[in-house]
Amino acid sequence: MAIAVRNLVKYYGREKAVDDISFDVQTGEILGFLGPNGAGKTTTMKIITCYMPQSSGSVEVDGIDTMADAYEVRKKIGYLPELNPLYLDMNVLEYLEYSARLHGLRNARLRQRQREMIDVCGLGDVRHKDIGELSKGYRQRVGLAQAMIHDPEVLILDEPTSGLDPNQIVEIRNLIRRLGSAKTVVLSTHILSEVQATCDRVIIIHEGSLVADGTPDELQRNFQGSESLSLEIKAPVDNAMSELFPKLRALPHVESVDFRGSEGSNHRFLLHTAKGSDVREELFHKAVAERWVLLELSRRATSLEEVFHKLTRSETIQ
């Protein structure tokens, strides 16, 4: 097992940022760390990388406790911090050399790793440029190269694609997948497609607690039970929100209702219903009784996006 996190708790002052999180990361796995901003992703990563100590609980990387021997743990980890801080006045080669030296690489081995990283991360054209002159996409590659320079067993990447344009995102994602094939990777993000595209397993945390853990497919399946119905009805009402919404919400098994807009007298809603229930029949009778015209009624498979939305929504529209 590459990383074992047990009952991790972190307080900032009196505020609880991480609340009793436990999970494992298997060797060779790419784990997606998902959660809204401020959920505790970055804090957890800072603890795993030994940047700051936890309040309680334990973290082991490759069998070594982070509190007992942080120095050994750091040797095994490559880390790309949030916002990718870099020394802007150094050029790419100098910076990679500096990073390599701090990891104890010297001479031939240093040159070899430096060359490899330049190749793998596609930095050949900019290797003599100051980092301050590089575009965000290139800077991100430098950040990745720096994290990989000592060929670590574990890669911790905090939002590796944030702030990039769609093309750069695809590039970096491919790079991570290529690099990550032989490594254990933990990457945090709040972009769901990223997780589906890159990760073997997903952990969702919300307000410091772990709310889901599984493969992207598993998560989708587990939450399939709680269905959503897409609904469009024609009803001669002035205000769909006040006249239709409460009636839909009052139907049995309906857990929440999202209003999706109206055009003239056509109104669209998204109904979230309880696991294993089917409200289509009741909905039909209701429509007949209320003299609504059903224009559309379709079941929708839950996407990972909806799983995430559901798990991390602090309050639902009542």
Next chain:
Amino acid sequence: MNALNTFRLRYRNVGPIYVKELHSYFNSAVAYVVIIVFLAFLGWFYASNIFLINLASLREMFETARWVLLFIIPAITMRLLAEEKKSGTIELLATKPVHDDEIVIGKFLAAWSLIAFALLPTLVYYATVASFGEIDNGPVIGGYLGLLLMAGVYVSIGLFASSITENQIVAFILGIFLIVVFFVLDKILLFVPAGLVSIFEYLGTDYHFLNMARGVIDSRDIVYFVSVLGMMLACTMVGLARRKW
């Protein structure tokens, strides 16, 4: 031999950090500005006084140098740690297999070396004075040694100031303030209760520097400089570790 290897391994990152910081001084204007300002100030006072006094000595230069150090050192130390905190690069440094003391020592040595580099060209002044007449080498050696040690103390104070804030201006002002406190301690003896006079005198950097600049190299002065320097570096370690609280 074994102990030496263990030591080298334990402090192997001091070298890379030192080189990086020094490179960063010389890669920007900082190093050149420091060297030029230093030379200009010292040269001016040296040139304007040497013929008046008509004495082959570097005393005037040393006395000017200690004033220049007061404000130039906080200017070169202010960014050392504050900038890393501000830009977040401290996180890169602290999550690599690097000990905190390696960071502090590497950066300390880089700033101290810069001062040494700035002092180097003043040997030209020495050469000219020496060519005018018989120069007493004791005060010259003592003066340079004292200046270097005093600069070391000031650099450690400046580094400490930089370790407790992420704002470079705050680090600069705090650095100057603390350095001036150490500098004036032996100059305010009139206002100090009689029982404390010797303590204040002992704590003042200038008192020890002037001792050395007279050409008397006394181990007590060296012990003073080294211990204040060590204490300030220890405080810097605490400032750096504050992220963990």
